[in-house]
Amino acid sequence: MLDGLNPQQRDAVVHEGTPLLIVAGAGSGKTRVLTHRIAYLLSERHVQPQEILAITFTNKAAKEMKERVDRLIGPRSKAMWVMTFHSACVRILRREAKRLGFSSSFSIYDQADSQRLMAMVCRELDLDPKRYPPRSFSAQVSNLKNELVDYDTAKDKAQTHLERTLAEAYRSYQRRLTEADAMDFDDLIMLTVTLFQLFPDVAEHYRRRFRHVMVDEYQDTNHAQYMLIRELVGVPEARTADGEPVREGREGAVEPAELCVVGDADQSIYAFRGATIRNILEFERDYPDARTILLEQNYRSTQTILSAANAVIARNEGRKPKNLWSDQGAGPKIIGYVADNEHDEAMFVAQEVDRLADDEDVTPGQVAVFYRTNAASRVFEEIFIRTGLPYKVVGGVRFYERKEVRDLLAYLRVLANPNDTVSLRRVINVPKRGIGDRAEAMIEAFALRERVSFWEGLRRADEAPGLATRSLNAIKEFVALLEDLRGKELPLSELAEEVLTSTGYRTELETSGDPQDESRLENLNELISVAQEFEEANPEGTLVDFLEQVSLVADADQIPEGEDHQGVVTLMTLHTAKGLEFPVVFLTGLEDGVFPHMRSLGEPRELEEERRLAYVGITRAQQRLYVSRAAVRSSWGSPAFNPASRFLAEVPSDLLDWRSDPQKTAWAAATVREPRRPAAPAKTGGRVIPSLSPGDRVTHDTFGLGTVVAVEGAAEKTRVKIDFGSGDEKTLLVAYAPIEKL
DNA sequence: CTGGAGGTTCTTTTT
DNA sequence: GAACCTCCAG
Numbered sequence: 001m002l003d004g005l006n007p008q009q010r011d012a013v014v015h016e017g018t019p020l021l022i023v024a025g026a027g028s029g030k031t032r033v034l035t036h037r038i039a040y041l042l043s044e045r046h047v048q049p050q051e052i053l054a055i056t057f058t059n060k061a062a063k064e065m066k067e068r069v070d071r072l073i074g075p076r077s078k079a080m081w082v083m084t085f086h087s088a089c090v091r092i093l094r095r096e097a098k099r100l101g102f103s104s105s106f107s108i109y110d111q112a113d114s115q116r117l118m119a120m121v122c123r124e125l126d127l128d129p130k131r132y133p134p135r136s137f138s139a140q141v142s143n144l145k146n147e148l149v150d151y152d153t154a155k156d157k158a159q160t161h162l163e164r165t166l167a168e169a170y171r172s173y174q175r176r177l178t179e180a181d182a183m184d185f186d187d188l189i190m191l192t193v194t195l196f197q198l199f200p201d202v203a204e205h206y207r208r209r210f211r212h213v214m215v216d217e218y219q220d221t222n223h224a225q226y227m228l229i230r231e232l233v234g235v236p237e238a239r240t241a242d243g244e245p246v247r248e249g250r251e252g253a254v255e256p257a258e259l260c261v262v263g264d265a266d267q268s269i270y271a272f273r274g275a276t277i278r279n280i281l282e283f284e285r286d287y288p289d290a291r292t293i294l295l296e297q298n299y300r301s302t303q304t305i306l307s308a309a310n311a312v313i314a315r316n317e318g319r320k321p322k323n324l325w326s327d328q329g330a331g332p333k334i335i336g337y338v339a340d341n342e343h344d345e346a347m348f349v350a351q352e353v354d355r356l357a358d359d360e361d362v363t364p365g366q367v368a369v370f371y372r373t374n375a376a377s378r379v380f381e382e383i384f385i386r387t388g389l390p391y392k393v394v395g396g397v398r399f400y401e402r403k404e405v406r407d408l409l410a411y412l413r414v415l416a417n418p419n420d421t422v423s424l425r426r427v428i429n430v431p432k433r434g435i436g437d438r439a440e441a442m443i444e445a446f447a448l449r450e451r452v453s454f455w456e457g458l459r460r461a462d463e464a465p466g467l468a469t470r471s472l473n474a475i476k477e478f479v480a481l482l483e484d485l486r487g488k489e490l491p492l493s494e495l496a497e498e499v500l501t502s503t504g505y506r507t508e509l510e511t512s513g514d515p516q517d518e519s520r521l522e523n524l525n526e527l528i529s530v531a532q533e534f535e536e537a538n539p540e541g542t543l544v545d546f547l548e549q550v551s552l553v554a555d556a557d558q559i560p561e562g563e564d565h566q567g568v569v570t571l572m573t574l575h576t577a578k579g580l581e582f583p584v585v586f587l588t589g590l591e592d593g594v595f596p597h598m599r600s601l602g603e604p605r606e607l608e609e610e611r612r613l614a615y616v617g618i619t620r621a622q623q624r625l626y627v628s629r630a631a632v633r634s635s636w637g638s639p640a641f642n643p644a645s646r647f648l649a650e651v652p653s654d655l656l657d658w659r660s661d662p663q664k665t666a667w668a669a670a671t672v673r674e675p676r677r678p679a680a681p682a683k684t685g686g687r688v689i690p691s692l693s694p695g696d697r698v699t700h701d702t703f704g705l706g707t708v709v710a711v712e713g714a715a716e717k718t719r720v721k722i723d724f725g726s727g728d729e730k731t732l733l734v735a736y737a738p739i740e741k742l
Numbered sequence: 743c744t745g746g747a748g749g750t751t752c753t754t755t756t757t
Numbered sequence: 758g759a760a761c762c763t764c765c766a767g
Contacts, residue, residue, distance in 0.1 A: 057756095057757070058757080084757070085757075086757055110757085111756080111757090185756090186757090188757090189757095269755075270755080270757095272754080272756085273755085273756060273757080372753095373753055373755075374753080375753060395756085429743095432743085432744075434743065434744095435743095436743050436744080437743090438743080439743090468743095470743090471743090551757095552757070553757095554756075555756070555757095556756095573754090573755065573756095574755075575754090575755045576755090576756085595754095597753085597754050597755080598753095598754085599753090599754065600754085609755095610754095613755080635753085636751095636752080636753090
């Protein structure tokens with residue numbers, strides 16, 4: 001059980017009695033430690049499998065952990081709970097739903113659903129979408145829930161008119177959710193915490209059951225998840241989201257469970273969804289008798305790659321110093337490439353993958369391409385298709401986010417839960433059946449007045465005033481259709497097929513002239529085969545189970561499986577890449593404004609998060625790392641000239657081997673981005689903005705002749721430092737300064 | 743009620 | 758350059 005572990009790993013596996021924090025640098029074998037720890041608990045410490053709860057963030061991580069434990073100890077592992085935060089909470093909530101006023105087959109709303117619902121609520125409250133954007137409201141409510149703030153508290157805390165409006169929308173939104181017998185992603189966590197706090201007997205049940213709680217990627221937990229862990233472990237002290245200590249009234253009736261968390265503050269990249277690095281930094285304060293074990297030996301990458309990663313992350317302030325090391329030798333240098341534009345960059349990647357296959361025995365399956373934003377995947381797809389390179393884009397416009405897929409799922413959801421108003425209204429006129437906005441509004445008003453659900457309103461449509469006969473007939477037909485479908489006792493996949501046929505959805509797509517409809521049909525068939533697979537894997541599975549699984553899939557769950565990733569190049573965002581490793585990694589789009597992202601440039605804290613993202617990206621590579629940037633990149637349809645990413649300069653130059661002359665495109669560094677709308681920047685209108693790089697000679701209207709010393713900043717904010725002789729250097733905004741290039 | 747024209751926003755990152 | 762909204766004619 002302890003074979004092949006280094007001393008620190010061994011300590012972590014056998015540690016006993018007090019809370020344990022494993023600070024696991026990238027590639028330091030943390031999954032190995034976790035799985036061995038579980039196996040050790042079972043075989044040496046006589047812990048029962050059902051007493052173990054191991055929590056991860058993605059299904060993929062959970063699945064991998066489960067498989068590896070299985071390999072160590074065999075089928076006994078089945079009784080353990082190894083799952084994501086969200087699945088674990090759903091499992092608990094389904095059992096106890098009644099206590100919170102939900103049915104056990106409640107729907108789960110993803111981000112798109114909750115945005116739709118929030119849009120409905122905002123319209124109902126008559127809010128001007130310009131001043132109160134529903135998307136922003138939806139995001140803010142999500143943030144509140146991540147901090148366990150309910151709408152009453154939000155209302156009490158509200159200072160401004162905007163905050164009061166938000167609290168109002170929050171209340172209304174939550175009421176609609178409950179009426180629809182639905183929970184959003186954030187509710188899954190928050191309501192589980194509420195459940196434990198409101199019903200001590202439920203909390204105690206789970207505390208008695210789970211004597212060992214393990215949490216992976218602890219640096220990515222938000223406040224709600226932090227509290228959930230506290231509740232599960234059963235420690236009476238906790239703190240609020242603001243860091244204030246609180247002591248709950250109860251004393252633990254059950255001895256606290258043994259807690260073991262694994263994480264790495266340098267890989268915290270989810271602050272935007274409420275993750276707080278404080279959870280890991282202050283673990284020792286939260287759990288006073290905690291032990292911390294550091295894993296610094298890296299088994300993944302060459303020393304060159306690690307040195308680059310160490311140098312970059314060292315620029316972040318206030319972090320605990322950590323130095324990854326490897327005994328694998330230096331390996332090849334990091335290769336840098338400056339492309340003329342994004343097409344050139346993608347072409348370079350494609351050619352390099354080919355070359356590696358020919359010269360270095362590297363297969364496409366060993367290669368990954370990372371980018372900052374999903375939108376960047378397009379160019380790679382175009383070029384890879386043209387060059388015939390096999391690839392798979394992970395995430396992006398996800399399968400389950402496609403319109404037709406959501407439509408079919410919405411039908412299924414309505415069949416499982418008639419109160420699911422968001423889904424019901426989504427499909428009420430899809431395909432077109434003559435129930436328009438007006439008819440829908442009439443029904444809504446009627447349902448509201450009669451205090452019945454929207455579905456009930458539809459069923460009683462003949463009592464609703466103001467409906468045109470034509471609309472009424474259409475509604476009657478629609479209701480009959482759904483009731484007929486609901487009455488059918490069909491296996492899942494056949495039910496899905498039946499929905500497509502009886503609604504006319506399939507016929508509509510088949511007979512339309514739109515070439516895109518062909519791929520829509522393919523997607524629907526794909527969904528039906530997903531349903532078939534589900535049936536085969538879960539003979540007992542219900543429609544509700546299927547819908548739940550579909551709601552909780554993550555991007556990372558779709559990564560091609562196996563060591564060779566089925567022979568294809570894997571393309572994904574840096575966020576999705578966390579936790580993975582590849583022999584060859586291309587880190588693309590290293591431009592200020594792209595990566596680090598434009599919106600982080602002014603914010604030191606966000607910039608540090610971008611840097612951690614860079615650290616995550618670099619440390620995915622095992623053997624070879626490529627870094628590339630494009631001098632010109634079109635975004636939003638118009639070209640942008642971005643300077644080199646500051647992260648490139650943070651990689652020690654002796655580790656980097658530039659494939660092309662960086663001077664070649666240096667001119668672009670200082671070029672001002674083309675104005676997006678010709679009218680917008682009136683001040684610069686008509687004037688030719690000089691593109692400058694260090695060494696250029698310029699003249700200034702008042703300061704006279706000078707030499708460019710440095711260029712910094714992006715786009716309109718590009719500043720140049722110019723030496724006008726006599727020792728005085730001036731920093732000027734290129735866009736406004738009266739300078740001319742000589 | 744539908745569909746097309748025209749305008750607007752959008753891009754961080756995700757369970 | 759796509760996906761979404763709004764407005765208006767038929």
